[in-house]
Amino acid sequence: MPQLTTGEFSLVYNLLSFTLAAMLASFIFFVLSRDSVAPQYRAALVMSSLVVAIAGYHYFRIFNSWNDAYTISNGVFVPSGQLYNDAYRYVDWFLTVPLLIAELIAVMKIPNGKRGALTARLVVAAAAMIALGYPGEIATTTATRAIWGTASTIPFLYIVYELFVGLGPAIQAEVGQPKILLRNIRFLLLGTWGFYPIVFMLPLFLGDVKGATSVVAVQIGYCIADVLAKCGYGLMIYAIARAKTQAEQANAPARAAETVVAGH
Amino acid sequence: MPQLTTGEFSLVYNLLSFTLAAMLASFIFFVLSRDSVAPQYRAALVMSSLVVAIAGYHYFRIFNSWNDAYTISNGVFVPSGQLYNDAYRYVDWFLTVPLLIAELIAVMKIPNGKRGALTARLVVAAAAMIALGYPGEIATTTATRAIWGTASTIPFLYIVYELFVGLGPAIQAEVGQPKILLRNIRFLLLGTWGFYPIVFMLPLFLGDVKGATSVVAVQIGYCIADVLAKCGYGLMIYAIARAKTQAEQANAPARAAETVVAGH
Numbered sequence: 001m002p003q004l005t006t007g008e009f010s011l012v013y014n015l016l017s018f019t020l021a022a023m024l025a026s027f028i029f030f031v032l033s034r035d036s037v038a039p040q041y042r043a044a045l046v047m048s049s050l051v052v053a054i055a056g057y058h059y060f061r062i063f064n065s066w067n068d069a070y071t072i073s074n075g076v077f078v079p080s081g082q083l084y085n086d087a088y089r090y091v092d093w094f095l096t097v098p099l100l101i102a103e104l105i106a107v108m109k110i111p112n113g114k115r116g117a118l119t120a121r122l123v124v125a126a127a128a129m130i131a132l133g134y135p136g137e138i139a140t141t142t143a144t145r146a147i148w149g150t151a152s153t154i155p156f157l158y159i160v161y162e163l164f165v166g167l168g169p170a171i172q173a174e175v176g177q178p179k180i181l182l183r184n185i186r187f188l189l190l191g192t193w194g195f196y197p198i199v200f201m202l203p204l205f206l207g208d209v210k211g212a213t214s215v216v217a218v219q220i221g222y223c224i225a226d227v228l229a230k231c232g233y234g235l236m237i238y239a240i241a242r243a244k245t246q247a248e249q250a251n252a253p254a255r256a257a258e259t260v261v262a263g264h
Numbered sequence: 265m266p267q268l269t270t271g272e273f274s275l276v277y278n279l280l281s282f283t284l285a286a287m288l289a290s291f292i293f294f295v296l297s298r299d300s301v302a303p304q305y306r307a308a309l310v311m312s313s314l315v316v317a318i319a320g321y322h323y324f325r326i327f328n329s330w331n332d333a334y335t336i337s338n339g340v341f342v343p344s345g346q347l348y349n350d351a352y353r354y355v356d357w358f359l360t361v362p363l364l365i366a367e368l369i370a371v372m373k374i375p376n377g378k379r380g381a382l383t384a385r386l387v388v389a390a391a392a393m394i395a396l397g398y399p400g401e402i403a404t405t406t407a408t409r410a411i412w413g414t415a416s417t418i419p420f421l422y423i424v425y426e427l428f429v430g431l432g433p434a435i436q437a438e439v440g441q442p443k444i445l446l447r448n449i450r451f452l453l454l455g456t457w458g459f460y461p462i463v464f465m466l467p468l469f470l471g472d473v474k475g476a477t478s479v480v481a482v483q484i485g486y487c488i489a490d491v492l493a494k495c496g497y498g499l500m501i502y503a504i505a506r507a508k509t510q511a512e513q514a515n516a517p518a519r520a521a522e523t524v525v526a527g528h
Contacts, residue, residue: 006347007402010347010349010351013349014349014351014352014354014355017325017352017355018355018358018359020321021318021321021322021355021356021359022359024317024318024321025314025317025318025359028313028314028317029310029314032295032298032310032313033310036303036306036307072345072346072347
């Protein structure tokens with residue numbers, strides 16, 4: 001770990017705390033908002049609350065790890081000798097990324113026969129993507145890093161293919177606000193998830209990746225990407241579930257009336 | 265950080281703990297009281313509970329930071345060398361101030377078409393107000409502090425304008441208790457939010473802002489302002505939602521009766 005100025009250390013410190021607070025608040029929101037969506041969408045909100053609870057736990061650990069990894073000496077933050085454990089992030093992704101995929105499918109119109117198999121394929125791909133990235137992250141040579149990074153890209157590309165091609169007809173079948181939101185959420189997924197491989201690949205392109213600027217930039221990037229990909233994504237899933245609930249409630253009395261007329 | 269007497273240190277210490285307890289109690293109250301307001305006002309109570317949960321988390325951190333920043337030596341509290349991290353307050357405001365604005369709009373009579381755009385504008389203004397204040401807070405020169413402070417005032421004035429002019433007709437359209445409460449809540453907002461820029465500007469007017477009296481006074485001021493602006497404000501929002509719920513329930517049977525009469 002490099003030596004940091006008070007400003008650099010504090011920026012990461014406060015951003016880690018901010019992310020922890022955002023996860024905590026999102027957790028409370030998703031738990032309290034379950035009742036405002038129709039029963040068939042509640043599983044999606046439960047998954048959103050699991051994602052931010054898992055991330056909140058890991059940010060609590062990352063915050064403490066960051067704090068313990070440095071000690072102040074003559075107004076400068078120097079490494080304390082304790083390990084800054086970035087591996088918490090991999091554990092977090094291994095648990096949360098499959099859930100993020102599953103909650104998207106949970107708010108979409110997919111025939112029950114196909115839903116299970118599709119969820120299973122995407123969840124396995126998501127878990128494989130993270131598991132294959134980890135050996136590269138802890139590798140000591142750039143060659144090993146590149147090999148595992150490439151292996152990890154294969155399931156990532158499969159997920160992107162399913163999102164933009166495989167799920168296309170299901171999104172076309174939607175109407176109004178949910179259709180717009182479902183189209184946009186794929187770009188949020190691609191944009192935020194795309195950030196992680198860029199950080200992963202940085203050591204292959206930059207010489208001084210262990211410098212202060214790189215370390216601070218990577219931590220800031222991860223925090224922002226996590227807030228968008230977990231809290232922001234969860235809020236979009238909530239908005240989709242809420243819009244669908246309202247549309248279904250608006251149609252329900254009309255349909256009931258039709259039934260009465262048809263019955264006569 | 266200045267040297268403090270036991271009385272000065274303990275006053276801040278106990279007031280930070282008091283504020284933490286107030287946030288915790290308010291959180292429990294808002295969560296438990298959701299069911300006593302009509303479904304359309306529940307989002308406002310959820311937002312109130314998020315605000316005090318986020319603030320509770322930050323007061324927990326601020327309390328620990330205050331405690332760690334001092335050490336007792338010969339009956340006097342002297343700086344321990346550990347940073348007292350006041351930046352927690354900025355992170356807190358960045359998350360809570362937009363929510364406070366959004367919950368006010370959530371209990372007002374605003375056409376659904378306008379509600380989304382109005383909320384978005386005010387939330388962005390609130391976030392910009394906090395974000396622009398932060399570089400000034402950590403600035404080392406008074407000139408830089410004044411520039412960012414002035415920049416931060418622009419979105420603040422826009423919010424005040426919307427509250428007192430833009431939202432005027434919507435408040436006029438209300439009747440009875442909710443109308444009085446909505447008028448008053450704007451003054452609570454202005455009065456409590458107005459305290460923060462005063463503290464921000466203090467270093468521009470006072471010489472000895474790092475003295476014991478200033479440091480203690482600022483912490484006391486922040487605690488009182490936060491209890492009023494978060495717990496007190498949330499209770500007023502609850503009172504508005506409750507009064508509206510009761511008025512609507514009182515009208516509902518009358519309307520149902522009219523429908524029956526009209527049907528005959």
